[in-house]
Amino acid sequence: EPEVTQTPSHQVTQMGQEVILRCVPISNHLYFYWYRQILGQKVEFLVSFYNNEISEKSEIFDDQFSVERPDGSNFTLKIRSTKLEDSAMYFCASSNHGQGGGEQYFGPGTRLTVT
Amino acid sequence: DAKTTQPTSMDCAEGRAANLPCNHSTISGNEYVYWYRQIHSQGPQYIIHGLKNNETNEMASLIITEDRKSSTLILPHATLRDTAVYYCIVRGVSGNTPLVFGKGTRLSVIA
Numbered sequence: 001e002p003e004v005t006q007t008p009s010h011q012v013t014q015m016g017q018e019v020i021l022r023c024v025p026i027s028n029h030l031y032f033y034w035y036r037q038i039l040g041q042k043v044e045f046l047v048s049f050y051n052n053e054i055s056e057k058s059e060i061f062d063d064q065f066s067v068e069r070p071d072g073s074n075f076t077l078k079i080r081s082t083k084l085e086d087s088a089m090y091f092c093a094s095s096n097h098g099q100g101g102g103e104q105y106f107g108p109g110t111r112l113t114v115t
Numbered sequence: 116d117a118k119t120t121q122p123t124s125m126d127c128a129e130g131r132a133a134n135l136p137c138n139h140s141t142i143s144g145n146e147y148v149y150w151y152r153q154i155h156s157q158g159p160q161y162i163i164h165g166l167k168n169n170e171t172n173e174m175a176s177l178i179i180t181e182d183r184k185s186s187t188l189i190l191p192h193a194t195l196r197d198t199a200v201y202y203c204i205v206r207g208v209s210g211n212t213p214l215v216f217g218k219g220t221r222l223s224v225i226a
Contacts, residue, residue, distance in 0.1 A: 004158075031211045043159060043202075045213035055211045091158045095211075103149070104214060106158030 002026045004107035006092050012113045013082055021077045021110045023092030032075045033093040033104060034067065036060070043091070049075065082114045117217030118142065118205045124221040127197075133190040135220050137203030140184040145208050148179060150188045152199040153219070159202065162188065193224045 005024045013019050025032050034046040048055040049067055066078045075094075079086055089109040095102040120138040127133040139148060149164040163170055163177045165186075170177045176189040190197055202219040206212050 033213060042218060043153070043216040045215065048211045048213055050211045056213060089156060103161040103164060105161060109156070109158050
């Protein structure tokens with residue numbers, strides 16, 4: 001069964017450093033998303049991406065964040081200058097348009113720890 | 116903010132049916148009801164979704180009231196591995212509409 005994969009599973013970085021989180025969505029999916037979950041809190045939407053451009057972004061997704069689909073398979077989230085409060089689980093998801101907008105399938109997540 | 120209301124927690128005996136309620140009284144006519152679950156810190160897992168008819172798949176059944184203001188997710192024979200946080204989400208039909216997660220219901224399946 002196809003699945004969304006994410007690397008690395010755990011990333012530790014120092015405050016102010018740049019990090020890139022990588023995702024490989026399900027191959028025939030057209031819509032891509034990033035969500036995050038701070039420990040003990042709700043899953044929060046960051047950004048959606050379709051047709052090589054951002055479709056929607058939340059207030060969390062400020063100028064420090066960017067997304068890219070550099071080739072036909074990878075989907076990346078870059079945080080330019082990490083802050084302590086960026087520590088969270090980051091989940092990538094993908095979907096194909098279907099009834100009700102299509103179900104989103106999530107990856108296992110990357111745990112980002114900013115020290 | 117999430118447009119749904121769910122109980123904070125529920126217990127269910129192993130082997131019994133788990134019935135998880137959700138209220139979505141402000142749902143619009145073109146919005147679907149989605150259910151996801153999250154086991155520990157894993158990525159959310161899609162379970163089922165529906166518009167107005169009841170739906171069933173290999174994981175669960177979804178019962179939506181006629182007025183669509185509430186729904187119930189049914190896990191017919193709960194196992195210990197079904198212990199998770201279950202999220203009821205109302206979502207529009209656009210292909211890239213994000214999911215808005217609430218706090219969900221923490222289901223504990225007890226042996």
